[in-house]
Amino acid sequence: MTELPGSLVDLAHQYGVATTYDDWMGGHRAVAESTLVSVLTALGVEAATEEERQASLTAREGDHWRRTLPPVVVMRAGRPTSFWVHVTDGDPVGGWIRLEDGTVRTGLRQLQNDRPPYDLDGRSIGEATFELPADLPVGYHRLHVDAGGVDGDAALIVSPAVLKLPASLGGGRTWGLATQLYSVRSERSWGIGDLTDLADLAVWSAAQYGAGFILANPLHAAAPAAPMEPSPYLPTSRRFVNPMYLRVEAIPEFAYVRDRGGLRKARSIAQAKAKKAALIDRDAAWKSKRAALEAVYRVRRSAGRELAYAAYRRREGRSLDDFAIWCALAEKHGNDWHGWPERLQHPADPAVAAFAVKRADAVDFHRWLQWQLDDQLTGAQATAIQAGMSLGVMHDLAVGVDPNGADAWALQDTLALGVSVGAPPDEYNQLGQDWSQPPWRPDQLIERGYEPFRALVNAVLRHAGGLRIDHVIGLFRLWWIPNGAAPTEGTYVRYDHEALIGIVALEAQRAGAVVVGEDLGTVEPWVRDYLDERGLLGTSILWFELDRDGDGGPLPARRWREYCLSSVTRTICHRRRDTWRANTCGSGMSWGC
Structure with a gap:
């Protein structure tokens, strides 16, 4: 070459x-x-x-050199670090911190910096360095400086040095079930598993068998218009949830629908069709369920419920609005925003705002669906814990999103367009892989103080006792493939793993959750060491735990990694119907077999 x-x-x-x-x-x-x-x-x-x-x-x-401060500073609690400030050479400079609770910390110590001034368009720019003390509390703070009369500020993220295992585990192991929720159907679901089914499964497994958690497939949102993407790992949005998983009858306003009998009949028909079908028909299930949800949506809410809905909208802010607007646009123009009229292809265009006003009811319906999902997810987790689970529901975070979907539209300035994420050739895929998902732009994540990533992790952990991160190496580096090129013609792009893992640890600590990184495949040993150092668990699969230094047979369970989520198989491996000996790996999954 x-x-x-x-x-x-x-x-x-x-x-x-x-x-x-x-x-x-x-x-x-x-x-x-x-x-x-x-x-x-x-x-x-x-x-x-x-x-x-x-x-x-x-x-x-x-x-x-034009920047007064870096866009964001990330540090670990208990470890001092430093940051630079650019100022006209010779001008005085001072700094302070406004903590997220409103407290102000002053008196930052200035460190020696011998870097020579830089000539910026005839202006001499000097660089000062200040120390951030080790005793700063964990959280999202703001860093402020007064540099020669010029004010500057930046995001300051202090993450826990180590994510400790939740106290609910009691320092021991636990086990649980892994399920694809759409397949967990009951007599009361609409032909497809829902969040009430998830709660019921949690209660059953905890009460009958002492399960400590239940791991569900990614519940991320799919496009609202048929055909619905069958893979939960290619969602339209990772921050929001698929309304297909709602239990209609669990919505409080259902009790006030005039034609409740008609809705129950529709459910029975959907359930009967599902029983006869060889495969799960997502589109059919969603069509019948959506009609019922629209009927419930039209019911007038009580004053208390209206206040709760308003509070939810305030909490979710612009991101919820963008998602709901995209859903309404997709129903009118199709699920691929690249094919929409040009003026609708960016959320900031005035034409989008005009559409949202004109189709206010359609937009609000999709906001309302997410509110119901938030409520039922909260209920599922609470039910699991009340049933005796130590962790409750563990959610699964997919690697990325559909390039034609809601997140790609709303976050297009933070995602890299013109490339997709994949993997280079390996032992199992010698042509490499192209997952058709746009990656985060690391430079834009930094510019935005990691806010989009923070919001994503916070949303997924809000109703969780645990989080599994698919392809956790993606928080360190991703294989970018130019559009139109083969997977072999890509390269790695590096991310600031200290920042991304730190944010995950911070959000998980606040949620009281455990985090599992799917660290299979081409992962350097230092990455696993780093994850262990930060308190994130790894992944072990029976199929891959072989005694490579011995006879090549199954590795005895006592020699598996201790801090990991262990299982017989995973989503891309063949399922087994065999009965495994209890002392091989324990029932289902466990923290270190």
């Missing part, structure tokens, strides 16, 4: 784009120039020619 231009290598490294990587067989591979140019373009960087690359390098350096 032709040697890469030095300017391209420099630019790639500054943006965290790998120019080489080690393949699954241990070989060292160079990344093609065309791949690097495409990936940098997806990051908003012009890099096709030497002139463009030099201009991009110069612009990046200038942008750095």
